[in-house]
Amino acid sequence: MYESTWMFCxxxxxxxxxxxxxxxxxxxxFIRFVPVEPAEVILRLARVAPTAEAIQALxxxxxxxxxxxxxxxxxxxxxxxxxxxxxxxxxxPVAQELFAKLPATIELAVAAFVLILGIxxxxxxxxxxxxxxxxDKIIRLLTIMSVSIPTFWLGFLLLxxxxxxxxxxxxxxxxxxxxxxxxxxxxxLPTIGLFVQLIRTTIIEELQQHYxxxxxxxxxxxxxxxxRHVLRNAVIPLTTVLGMTLGNLLGGAVIVxxxxxxxxxxxxxxxxxxxxxxxxxxxxxxxxxxxxxxANLCTDVLHRLLDPHLMMKDRRD
Amino acid sequence: xxxxxxxRANVKRLFSLTILLIIGLxxxxxxxxxxxxxxxxxxxxxxxxxxxxxxLGTDHLGRCVFSRLLLGxxxxxxxxxxxxxxxxxxxxxxxxxxxxxxxxxDYVFIRICDILLAFPTLxxxxxxxxxxxxxxxxxxxxxxxxxxxxxxxxxxxxxxxMNEKGFIQAAKISGTSGIKLIIRHYIPxxxxxxxxxxxxxxxxxxxxxxxxxxxxxxxxAPIPEWxxxxxxxxxxxRQHPELxxxxxxxxxxxxxxxxxLASSFKKLDQ
Numbered sequence: 022m023y024e025s026t027w028m029f030c031x032x033x034x035x036x037x038x039x040x041x042x043x044x045x046x047x048x049x050x051f052i053r054f055v056p057v058e059p060a061e062v063i064l065r066l067a068r069v070a071p072t073a074e075a076i077q078a079l080x081x082x083x084x085x086x087x088x089x090x091x092x093x094x095x096x097x098x099x100x101x102x103x104x105x106x107x108x109x110x111x112x113x114p115v116a117q118e119l120f121a122k123l124p125a126t127i128e129l130a131v132a133a134f135v136l137i138l139g140i141x142x143x144x145x146x147x148x149x150x151x152x153x154x155x156x157d158k159i160i161r162l163l164t165i166m167s168v169s170i171p172t173f174w175l176g177f178l179l180l181x182x183x184x185x186x187x188x189x190x191x192x193x194x195x196x197x198x199x200x201x202x203x204x205x206x207x208x209x210l211p212t213i214g215l216f217v218q219l220i221r222t223t224i225i226e227e228l229q230q231h232y233x234x235x236x237x238x239x240x241x242x243x244x245x246x247x248x249r250h251v252l253r254n255a256v257i258p259l260t261t262v263l264g265m266t267l268g269n270l271l272g273g274a275v276i277v278x279x280x281x282x283x284x285x286x287x288x289x290x291x292x293x294x295x296x297x298x299x300x301x302x303x304x305x306x307x308x309x310x311x312x313x314x315x316a317n318l319c320t321d322v323l324h325r326l327l328d329p330h331l332m333m334k335d336r337r338d
Numbered sequence: 339x340x341x342x343x344x345x346r347a348n349v350k351r352l353f354s355l356t357i358l359l360i361i362g363l364x365x366x367x368x369x370x371x372x373x374x375x376x377x378x379x380x381x382x383x384x385x386x387x388x389x390x391x392x393x394l395g396t397d398h399l400g401r402c403v404f405s406r407l408l409l410g411x412x413x414x415x416x417x418x419x420x421x422x423x424x425x426x427x428x429x430x431x432x433x434x435x436x437x438x439x440x441x442x443x444d445y446v447f448i449r450i451c452d453i454l455l456a457f458p459t460l461x462x463x464x465x466x467x468x469x470x471x472x473x474x475x476x477x478x479x480x481x482x483x484x485x486x487x488x489x490x491x492x493x494x495x496x497x498x499x500m501n502e503k504g505f506i507q508a509a510k511i512s513g514t515s516g517i518k519l520i521i522r523h524y525i526p527x528x529x530x531x532x533x534x535x536x537x538x539x540x541x542x543x544x545x546x547x548x549x550x551x552x553x554x555x556x557x558x559a560p561i562p563e564w565x566x567x568x569x570x571x572x573x574x575x576r577q578h579p580e581l582x583x584x585x586x587x588x589x590x591x592x593x594x595x596x597x598x599l600a601s602s603f604k605k606l607d608q
Binding site for chain 2: 039043052165172177178180181268269271273290309313
């Protein structure tokens with residue numbers, strides 16, 4: 022059956038509300054599985070003796086004494102008005118705090134993404150062009166190393182070598198490009214390995230296609246064939262892993278921010294988990310899931326638009 | 339693929355498999371091979387350099403680093419292996435059931451997967467661990483759960499891909515029962531890709547377990563899991579960087595071997 026790109030997009034966008042609804046239910050149910058009474062946590066944090074009456078009073082105030090479904094609907098109503106509840110610890114609206122920390126994490130993720138593309142593209146291309154040579158072997162060894170190193174350990178190694186021994190970069194803090202360099206590198210490295218492998222395989226495959234032979238017969242320069250034809254086709258498979266990359270970066274950021282004391286979302290999440298500040302954890306998971314779902318939708322659509330083969334395949338099926 | 343390449347991949351596989359097996363045996367027989375009790379604290383012996391008695395020296399509590407690394411094999415490599423095996427077995431059960439049943443069951447399954455896979459796996463695991471509280475058992479639960487979701491969908495599509503094959507349809511027509519069909523026909527044919535998937539992710543799981551320990555959401559202090567050891571050593575990074583270096587190198591070495599093994603499997607698969 023032939024399906025146009027627009028139909029495909031429309032179908033994906035129509036299923037979006039259902040996925041988001043499911044995500045919201047799941048996030049809510051997760052939190053309710055915790056064997057801890059929220060009212061008790063708040064009282065303990067406020068250093069008030071958690072007597073039965075005090076807990077009961079607070080439960081009525083929080084609305085946690087109502088039936089499950091009513092609680093969910095009230096919470097959902099709040100979320101739709103961008104009201105995610107208040108933090109147990111700071112007593113401030115959760116959304117306000119999370120959105121205040123979001124830019125730092127975005128800064129880190131964007132810097133890491135620039136590094137990923139900037140480093141893996143040339144390495145992948147060189148590795149493919151000189152395949153089975155000594156340069157290729159070294160690059161492949163490095164890529165397999167990069168996916169085998171624990172992020173936090175790499176972070177400490179970078180800190181030890183570049184900050185403590187050589188004194189080139191500051192150990193922690195935020196503000197300048199020098200502060201950004203080490204955390205971004207630690208966050209980027211595992212994904213760089215994946216990208217180099219992917220770019221290498223796709224370019225090697227593309228180079229064996231007939232159109233490359235034809236272009237050579239037409240007398241085009243090899244550099245022109247590479248840039249105008251091969252690279253353009255080799256970029257397409259990369260779009261499929263963009264969603265996964267975003268997931269890696271968001272998850273990895275939790276660890277990297279901890280190593281470099283980076284004041285972003287990830288550090289805030291860990292802090293809140295330790296404080297048992299559940300509204301924050303709930304809101305964090307929900308926001309990340311929404312970002313992730315939207316990003317995956319965008320990559321699917323982008324992939325569709327870039328790759329005409331997919332439409333042909335649909336027609337054949 | 340040429341014979342030479344195949345041979346090379348075979349050698350690579352044999353090589354990494356042998357070393358991993360030796361490491362596994364070291365972990366299994368750790369209690370016999372350890373020179374000291376890895377949990378025995380002796381402050382008077384803290385930060386010793388390497389000697390015959392303590393091959394890699396001692397840590398901030400005077401515990402033998404070498405013995406801790408040996409026992410750590412169980413917590414890092416061992417746990418990851420068990421997590422993967424449990425996750426894939428559960429996934430085969432559910433994935434096969436859904437793939438053979440199709441219809442409404444399949445539809446509901448796919449929708450639930452869509453929702454669960456809307457969370458990046460690592461973030462889902464962090465969230466789960468945050469709610470369940472830090473412990474080895476909860477690391478197991480969180481990782482088995484996240485791997486299981488991902489695998490069961492993968493297994494489902496592998497099984498559905500097989501449905502169309504001639505010999506499966508022939509077996510169905512001749513009246514082979516469901517369970518026999520799965521055990522005799524589906525599983526043997528799907529074994530190579532499934533093994534590749536399992537091996538491919540063991541390294542990733544080791545890294546994740548270590549990451550959880552570091553953040554304080556995973557294995558708790560006296561247990562000599564390698565990530566935990568790095569995390570304990572980080573306070574002494576200025577004076578004694580080797581405390582952080584050894585367990586980190588152990589992780590890199592084992593994960594590297596696993597990745598080599600996985601890449602050889604992938605090559606032989608093609």
